[in-house]
Amino acid sequence: MTGPFSRRRLLTVAAGGAALAALPVRPAFAATDEELAYANFAVSGELLLADLYGKALGADVLTDPGRAALRNGRRAAIQHARALSSLLTGAGQDAPTAQDFDFQWPENAFATPAAIAATGRIVLRTMLGVYQTALVAVSEPTYRILYASLAASVGQQLGALTALAASGVVQPFPVALDLESASGTLEPYLG
Amino acid sequence: MRARLLAALAALVAASLASGATARSTATGPLTIYAAASLTEVFKTLDPAQNYSFGGSNALETQIRNGAPADVFASAAPLNAERLFKAGLVDKPVTFTANRLALIVPKSNPAGITSIYDLRSKPVKLVVAAPAVPVGGYTLTVLRKMGLSSVLGKVVSRESDVKAVTGKVALGQADAGFVYTTDARPVSDQVTVIRIPAWAQPRVRYEIAVVSRSSNKAAAQAWVKRVLSAKGQTALKNAGFLPLPKASS
Numbered sequence: 001m002t003g004p005f006s007r008r009r010l011l012t013v014a015a016g017g018a019a020l021a022a023l024p025v026r027p028a029f030a031a032t033d034e035e036l037a038y039a040n041f042a043v044s045g046e047l048l049l050a051d052l053y054g055k056a057l058g059a060d061v062l063t064d065p066g067r068a069a070l071r072n073g074r075r076a077a078i079q080h081a082r083a084l085s086s087l088l089t090g091a092g093q094d095a096p097t098a099q100d101f102d103f104q105w106p107e108n109a110f111a112t113p114a115a116i117a118a119t120g121r122i123v124l125r126t127m128l129g130v131y132q133t134a135l136v137a138v139s140e141p142t143y144r145i146l147y148a149s150l151a152a153s154v155g156q157q158l159g160a161l162t163a164l165a166a167s168g169v170v171q172p173f174p175v176a177l178d179l180e181s182a183s184g185t186l187e188p189y190l191g
Numbered sequence: 192m193r194a195r196l197l198a199a200l201a202a203l204v205a206a207s208l209a210s211g212a213t214a215r216s217t218a219t220g221p222l223t224i225y226a227a228a229s230l231t232e233v234f235k236t237l238d239p240a241q242n243y244s245f246g247g248s249n250a251l252e253t254q255i256r257n258g259a260p261a262d263v264f265a266s267a268a269p270l271n272a273e274r275l276f277k278a279g280l281v282d283k284p285v286t287f288t289a290n291r292l293a294l295i296v297p298k299s300n301p302a303g304i305t306s307i308y309d310l311r312s313k314p315v316k317l318v319v320a321a322p323a324v325p326v327g328g329y330t331l332t333v334l335r336k337m338g339l340s341s342v343l344g345k346v347v348s349r350e351s352d353v354k355a356v357t358g359k360v361a362l363g364q365a366d367a368g369f370v371y372t373t374d375a376r377p378v379s380d381q382v383t384v385i386r387i388p389a390w391a392q393p394r395v396r397y398e399i400a401v402v403s404r405s406s407n408k409a410a411a412q413a414w415v416k417r418v419l420s421a422k423g424q425t426a427l428k429n430a431g432f433l434p435l436p437k438a439s440s
Contacts, residue, residue, distance in 0.1 A: 032338070033336075033338045033339075033340045037337050037339075040336045040390060040391065041391075096390065100394065101389055179338070180306065183390065187389065190389035190390055
């Protein structure tokens with residue numbers, strides 16, 4: 001391990017996103033609106049994450065190992081959004097795109113590595129919490145596999161950002177969130 | 192004296208012929224503009240001189256299809272304008288603004304609603320627009336996206352346009368209703384607005400087109416340009432409408 005990041009950890013973060021892209025998501029003929037609501041929220045959250053990583057990279061306040069974590073996180077968020085969009089379109093719904101949002105970030109959210117990590121962890125914890133709830137709320141097995149993979153990948157990203165801040169605490173039991181709570185947390189960022 | 196009068200008349204005619212679409216509009220009378228009910232305040236502010244017929248875009252579409260003497264059609268959903276375009280009844284429609292949905296409750300808020308999720312858990316009298324009305328369709332989209340379609344079981348009335356929904360809530364005849372954010376503004380002393388999350392918002396796009404059989408096409412085209420102009424867009428923005436969507440701007 002060199003500094004807060006190891007090459008192995010970064011590769012692990014990247015692998016999470018790549019593996020998700022290959023997941024088959026069966027068109028859900030019997031999915032209920034309640035089940036699909038998780039995907040609708042999650043696409044938006046992943047698009048928000050991709051924007052966060054992009055802006056963090058643009059701020060240019062990180063050294064190269066940290067930048068690699070941001071690049072990997074961004075790649076994963078884009079792949080997650082694609083997988084979730086496929087789920088929605090397969091179920092006959094329109095999926096949101098980044099053009100549907102006017103993302104809002106607090107002033108100085110990207111001013112320092114610690115600020116980037118703090119903002120990123122708010123979004124990531126929210127997404128992880130929703131994926132945990134979705135895992136037990138949906139009935140379709142392929143959805144469950146997708147949400148389990150998404151939760152694992154987001155957990156990896158949380159670890160990477162925690163290391164970036166060099167002061168974060170890894171939660172032993174991340175909290176599951178219902179959609180209403182998660183929506184309330186991300187609403188200020190979604191615009 | 193007679194010669195001077197004739198000269199003045201001739202000058203007036205020449206000026207009238209030379210001054211373009213706006214003057215032609217005046218010469219042939221005001222335009223007849225069919226527009227979505229949600230555009231009522233902003234269009235009247237933008238240009239009080241024209242004749243307006245406001246209503247549900249679906250109803251206005253039907254009237255134009257049946258030969259109503261409209262010059263311009265402004266719809267709250269692309270579908271209505273596009274269908275008329277495909278039928279050759281309007282020129283190619285263009286997107287000119289966007290909007291968002293909101294939930295409104297009476298100021299007295301007898302049902303105690305503070306979040307859209309409260310519709311699920313509390314006994315409420317909910318009012319919506321009919322599914323064929325753009326705002327009614329958008330309401331269904333919001334509820335479907337949020338997994339709240341079950342609250343449709345609490346609908347007590349389906350209205351013909353968004354102003355009717357707004358009116359029922361403002362008068363306390365319903366506990367809550369789905370409207371455009373811009374419709375809540377004129378009754379802000381009577382209703383409280385509850386935000387619908389950005390992730391659940393439908394793509395509310397307005398389209399405008401000149402009616403093909405308009406007898407005043409040049410003036411109608413000039414009026415559409417006026418809506419698309421900086422002045423028109425500022426008026427829309429001031430009324431709470433959103434800028435032209437990124438994808439279509």
